[in-house]
Every structure is written in structure tokens, then in C-alpha cells.
């Protein structure tokens with residue numbers, strides 16, 4: 090399934106994108122005046138393969154949840170059981186992601202791809218647990234390559250299902266200690282030093298940060314830098330990643346295969362997108378960076394991916410919150426491309 094999905098991903102449609110650029114230039118506004126939103130509008134046309142692109146809605150955020158064996162190393166102040174408790178909170182509608190989604194009319198789907206604790210079945214919770222948390226990535230592989238592949242395929246499945254009823258997919262995550270695995274992935278996939286890629290996550294003190302940097306450096310050191318082939322990418326993911334990272338990588342590839350735009354959230358999605366890019370470079374042509382988070386490794390990931398974030402609000406939450414907030418900008422860019430009159434049609438004199 091992974092191989093077939095990778096093979097199904099096409100680059101953006103150059104003709105649709107050129108038509109969008111041409112239309113943006115004759116719309117009743119000075120050429121280029123919508124800045125980055127003009128690139129977004131053109132990208133959406135390229136993804137859809139037509140100009141104007143369909144409006145990218147409604148949006149659906151998939152919150153991939155998993156636990157991390159590296160929690161035992163003291164890299165986060167939060168107990169591991171908070172992952173399962175927050176999953177229940179999101180499913181009940183009580184988290185920040187739910188408030189933002191309600192504001193924007195977006196759907197929230199939580200996917201258990203690797204939580205440790207037992208979870209009550211509930212509407213809005215998809216059970217796809219590959220294993221109950223990863224192994225401690227500071228001591229050895231976080232998971233097997235086969236488990237990584239299965240978790241990637243969960244993300245592909247979820248993207249395919251959601252793309253059938255939604256015009257835009259949004260990445261979300263929940264997993265205590267997942268900023269440690271994210272930093273390790275950023276180091277491996279960009280070659281960055283652990284000190285630059287590692288941040289304070291939920292908010293850790295200097296002592297814990299020093300320990301986290303050490304853990305990230307040690308883990309990333311076991312893996313050859315900059316995996317170039319799909320096999321190397323999966324191996325690196327299995328060594329230092331998380332189950333939600335694997336699923337998110339698959340989600341990005343699955344969205345691209347369905348030709349639906351995907352808006353990326355923070356460091357967890359950004360690091361997973363590095364994996365997706367190594368598995369399937371064309372997939373990233375259909376992705377948008379919703380925001381840049383306060384976690385320093387996120388900017389490194391976006392830079393390596395060549396993605397320009399739509400927002401910079403100093404968010405450091407995850408759950409899909411920053412990407413959701415960017416979605417109205419994506420929708421507005423599409424609506425402008427579709428609805429704004431041209432100089433000719435409106436009888437407005439050009440310069």
C-alpha cells in the first residue's frame with residue numbers, strides 16, 4: 090500500500106498553476122499585492138489540477154496520538170498518562186483543538202496509532218494502534234521498520250478516508266515527549282546539531298533541556314544523516330521517530346495522492362514531513378506550512394522543506410492548533426482566485 094500510494098503521487102499541475110498565476114495578474118488588484126497568498130492560490134490550482142481550484146473545505150484535522158518510551162529519560166515534566174487523558178479530552182470536545190475547530194467548522198478525528206493506556210471506544214476516535222508506545226529511542230530503535238511502515242499506512246488510510254468528504258486536511262498530534270523524537274528526526278533529516286534542533290517542548294527548565302539535548306544527540310548519532318532513499322527514511326523513522334510521526338508522514342503522502350491540500354502544524358508535523366519528503370518528494374508539493382512554532386527545530390524543518398509558514402504566533406501546543414488557524418487564509422486565497430473580478434470584466438482601467 091505504501092509503495093502504491095507513493096507511485097500514485099503526481100507533482101502539481103503546471104498548466105493549472107500557470108493559469109492561476111495569469112488570472113492573479115489580471116484580477117482587480119495590483120499584481121502581486123496578495124503576497125504569499127498568491128503562491129497559496131496558485132499551489133491550490135496545481136494540486137487540484139484546475140484553475141480556479143475548488144474551495145479547500147470543509148477542513149478535517151486528524152490528531153494522531155502515540156506514546157514514547159524516551160519519556161523515561163526525563164525529557165518532559167508531564168506524566169505519560171496525559172497522552173491518553175488528552176485523547177479522551179479531545180474526543181469529548183474539551184481541548185484547544187476542539188475550540189478552534191468549532192470556530193472554523195472543521196471536523197476533528199483522533200487516531201490512536203500508539204497510545205500506551207487502554208482507551209474507551211468512542212465516536213471520533215479511530216483505533217489503529219500499532220503498538221502501545223515506542224521503545225526508548227535513547228537506548229535503541231523506537232520501533233521495528235515493519236511497525237513504522239504499518240503506522241505510515243495508518244496515516245495513508247486516514248488521509249484517503251477524510252479526503253473523500255473534505256477539501257483540506259490538517260495535521261494534528263498528541264503524545265507526551267514527542268518533541269524529543271521530533272528533534273531527533275530534524276537532526277537526522279537536516280544534519281542539524283542537537284543543540285539547535287532541540288527546544289523546551291511544553292516548557293522545560295535548563296537542566297531538563299540539557300538532558301534532552303544529550304538524548305537527542307545520542308539517538309541521532311546512531312543514524313546516518315540525510316536519508317535519501319525510502320528504505321533509509323523508514324529505517325531512520327523506526328530508529329528515532331514516533332508512531333504519530335510515522336502516521337503523519339503517511340497522512341501527508343495520502344493527501345497528496347488524493348490531490349487534496351494538507352496544512353502542516355508544528356514541529357511534530359514538520360519533522361514527519363521531512364520523512365514524507367524522503368519517502369516521496371512530490372508529496373510535499375501539496376503541503377502548506379500553517380505556522381512556525383516556538384520549537385526551534387520547526388524552523389529548521391521548514392527551511393529544509395522549502396516551506397514558508399503562513400502564521401507566526403509563538404504557539405507551542407500542537408494538536409493541529411496552528412495549522413487550523415491558518416486554514417481560513419488558505420480558503421480565502423482560493424476564494425479570491427475564484428471570485429475576484431478581472432480588470433476587463435469589471436471595467437476597471439489597468440495601469
Ligand SMILES: Cc1cc2ncn([C@H]3O[C@H](COP(=O)(O)O)[C@@H](O)[C@H]3O)c2cc1C
Pocket residue numbers: 164165166167171175262263264265266267268269289290291292406407408
Ligand atoms: C495538557 C497538554 C496538552 C497538550 N496538547 C498538545 N500537547 C503537546 O505537548 C506534547 C509534547 O511536548 P513534550 O515533548 O514537552 O512532552 C505533545 O503531547 C504535544 O501534542 C500537549 C501537552 C500537554 C501537557
Ligand SMILES: O=C(O)c1cccnc1
Pocket residue numbers: 268289290291354355356357382383384387404405406407408
Ligand atoms: O511545535 C509544536 O507543535 C509543539 C511544541 C511544543 C509542544 N507540542 C507541540
